[in-house]
Amino acid sequence: MSRTTSAEAVGLLRLSEQQGTLRAELSGRWVVANAARLEKALAGPLTDPRDAGAGRALEIDLSGIEAIDTVGAWLVHRTAARWRQAGGAPVITGASADHEVLLGQVAKADRPAPEKPRRAGLVTRTLHDFGRSVSLAADEALRLVSFLGETVAAMFRLAFLHPGRFRVTSTFAQAQAVGIEAMPIVGLISFLIGVVIAYQGVDQLAMFGAQIFVVNLVAVSVLRELGILLAAIVISGRSGSSFTAQIGSMKLNEEVDAMRTLGLDPIEVLVVPRVLALMIMLPGLAFFADLMGLLGGMLMSWGVLGIPPDVFMSRLANAVTWKTFFVGVVKAPFFAVTIAVVGCLEGLQVEGSSESVGRRTTQSVVKSIFLVIVLDAIFSIFFATIGI
Amino acid sequence: MADTRDENPIIRLRGIRNAFGRQVVHDKLDLDVRRGEIIALVGGSGTGKSVLLRTIVGLNRPAAGSIEVFGQDILHLPVIERRKVEQRWGILFQNGALFSSLTVAQNIQVPLKEHLGLKGPILDEIAALKIALAGLPPEAADKYPSELSGGMKKRAGLARALALDPEIVFLDEPTAGLDPIGAAAFDQLIADLRDAIGFTVFLVTHDLDTLATVCDRIAVLGEKRVMVVGTMSDMLEQTNPWIVEYFHGPRGRAAMDAKARNEARDAG
Known part of the structure; x- marks a missing residue:
């Protein structure tokens, strides 16, 4: 009696049966x-040796193979092992010395797979994940507040106890990177927003024949809200993310740990210069954004409405006071601290792999934009309450 | 100078020139690697050991010269042919270079899925096999690279390099950063696997114990070329001051003594 498998066609395996011994060539x-x-x-009688019971013999003959590597040897070993487990008696014949070494290595490598933990059901998992994210959010909030406190403490320490340790060069270099180099993009965005508001405003105001009030619209919205908000959002995306990525890479590279062992406080060295640089530069950027927004509004009014710049200017002087400008710019240092502290904290929390840098950077931008907008809302309520 | 030319080498480098800007790293460099041997590349810092390794595997294109691997001129192969050659070698980078977003098992399965299109439980079996061959505990399969120690990362990197059962394995400082026991075990592992699978090993190392115990031949890089190729005992007879200092320094002597002791013990 002789059995063959589909594999015979491709010349890998031939099964035959002689006197109760199954032979695999x-x-x-x-x-x-x-x-x-x-x-x-190997699927079929060899892999699923149900009829191997009662010590049935299996001979695996390797003499005809052209080449074998670890995977091939593993498959041979596995077949024999399963056969033995099912109660059969497998033997491997025709193996050369090299094959023996290979089979020996593979046999050594055969060990039970570790048990995988059982996965919980969908409902349990959803509840668990939800609870976890709530408690994590609470932790994060606490950590942010405590980090803000540490940073402020470090600033006071530097200001009053050890002014010599304050890093002037680093602060100015950061100011250059976050402030001066951000001017083109902040300016362009504000200019375009000024243009858009003037254009859209004219359409609506024309219905009341009050086109000239477009000046008030542009001035109040840009000075009070949009100038600073746009600057802050651009800076979160541009500088908050770079703080996280820089500090995160240093953390991965153990530079932050090296600093600690050299007696340097990472908060003093890395965080304070960044926070201060942003506190100095963001009000300036907000002022620049205000100018560019008004310029955009003015050019648009001139081009579409025919309001000449001098008329725009005198109208502007009537529409706004110093207070309007001040209400916008006073928010800048608060936004700056928020963005810098979130960016640095996320950077310091990087651990393990480069993937963590990416995740923390995203987190940093999302969180700082969110917090900036929340703060802006709080300021709005505050100013409304005190009647400005 | 020992003869660097060979009859039918698995890797044949001729007239390699590498330069970065004005700085010439290699010039008129020749080297042959024999099939089935373990050859080590040594040389002082800045002699371009890693650059040479990267040049052979195609990560750095030489300014001049030819590179033949498996008898094929790999600098002028069409892309598809090149891909086929690349499947026949495996590389262990200095720090493992594991993909950090994948578990160890998934790292090993990347080439299996990508080049062979394997699916199903065989993937897990092969991963478990390679993990065991590389001397890692079974639990390592589901760990991420960031959860592994330096030595385990190296082993995981070796497991990935061995995924396709390559004919040549390139190792960049395989034992750097391992403790002596771990390093000796790693050396033994490479020698055992070479005997079992029969691949050729090309390694860059500074580990004199590795050189003394497992390497068949040593190639010394210096003066922008391969100065000498030969066995450990050939090295000990060299007169070049750098080579003398390298192999006859206290560490070199200690490695030779340790080897002699081991051999005496094995014989007795």
Whole structure:
């Protein structure tokens, strides 16, 4: 009696039966490149040796193979092992000395797979994840407040106890990077927003024949809200993210740990210069954004409405007071601290892998924009309450 | 100078020139690697050991010269042919270079899925096999690289390099940063796998114990070329001052003594 498998066609395996012994003659290349075909060839009587019971013999003959590697050897070893487990008696014949070494290595590598923890059900998991995210959010909020406190304490320490330790060069370099180099993009965005508001405003105001009030619209919205808000959002995306990425990479590279062991406080060295630089530069950027927004509004009014710049200017002088400008710019240092502290804190929390840098950077931008807008809302309520 | 030329080498470098700007790292460099040997590349800092390794595997294109691997001129192969050659070698980078967003098992499965299109439980079996061959505990399979120690990362990197059962394995400082026991085990592992699988090993190392115990030949890089190729005992007979200092320094002597002791013990 002789049985064959589909694998015979591709020349890898031939099964035959003689006096109760199942004989598997292997041939061809038993290498990883053929793994899928080998797996298929072994499926059936060999992989599922239900009829191996009662000490039935299996002879695996390797003498005909052209090449074998660890994966091929593994498949041979696995077949024999399963056969033995089912109560059969497998033998491997025709193995050369090299094959023996390989089979020995593979046999050493065969060990029970570790048990995987059971996954909880969908409802349990959802509840668990939700609870976890709430408690994590609370932790994060607490950490942010405590980090803000540490930073402020470090600033006071530097200001009153050890002024010599304050990093002037670093602060100015950061100011250059976050402030001066951000001017083109902040200016352009504000200019375009000024243009858009003037254009959209004219359309609506024309219905009342009050086109001239477009000056008030542009001036109040840009000075009170949009100038500073746009500057803050651009800076969160531009500088908050770079703080996180810089500090995060230093953390991965153990530079932050090296600083600690050299007696340097990472908050003094890394965080304070960044926070101060942003506190100095963001009000300036907000002022610049205000100018560019008004310029955009003015040019648009001139081009579409025919309001000449001198008329725009005199109208502007009537529409706004110093207070309007001040209400906008006074928010800048608060936004600056928020963005810098969130960016640095996220950077310092990087750990493990480069993936963590990416995740923390995203978090930093999302959180700082969110907090800036929340703060802006709080300021609005505050100013409304005190009647400005 | 020992003869650097060979009859039918698995890797044949001829007239390699590498330069960065004005700084010439290699010039007229020749080297042959024999099939099935473990060859080590040594040399002082800045002699371009890693650059040479990167040049052979195609991460750095030489300014001049030819590179033949498996008898094929790999600098002028069409892309598809090149991909096929690349599947026949595996590389262990200095720090493992594991993909940090994947577990160890998934790292090993990347080349299996990408090049062979394997699916199903065989993938997990192969990953478990390679993990075991590389001497890692089974639990390492589901860990991420950031959860592994330096030595385990190296082993995981080796497991990935071995995923496709390559014919050549390139190792960049395989034992750097390992403790002596771990380093000796790693050396033994490489020698065992070479005997079992029969691949060729090309390694860059500073570990004199590795050189003394497992390497068949040593190539010394210096003066912008391969100065000498030969066995450890050939090295001990060299007169070049740098080579003398390298192999006859206290560490070199200690490594040779340790080797002699081991051999005496094995013989007795």
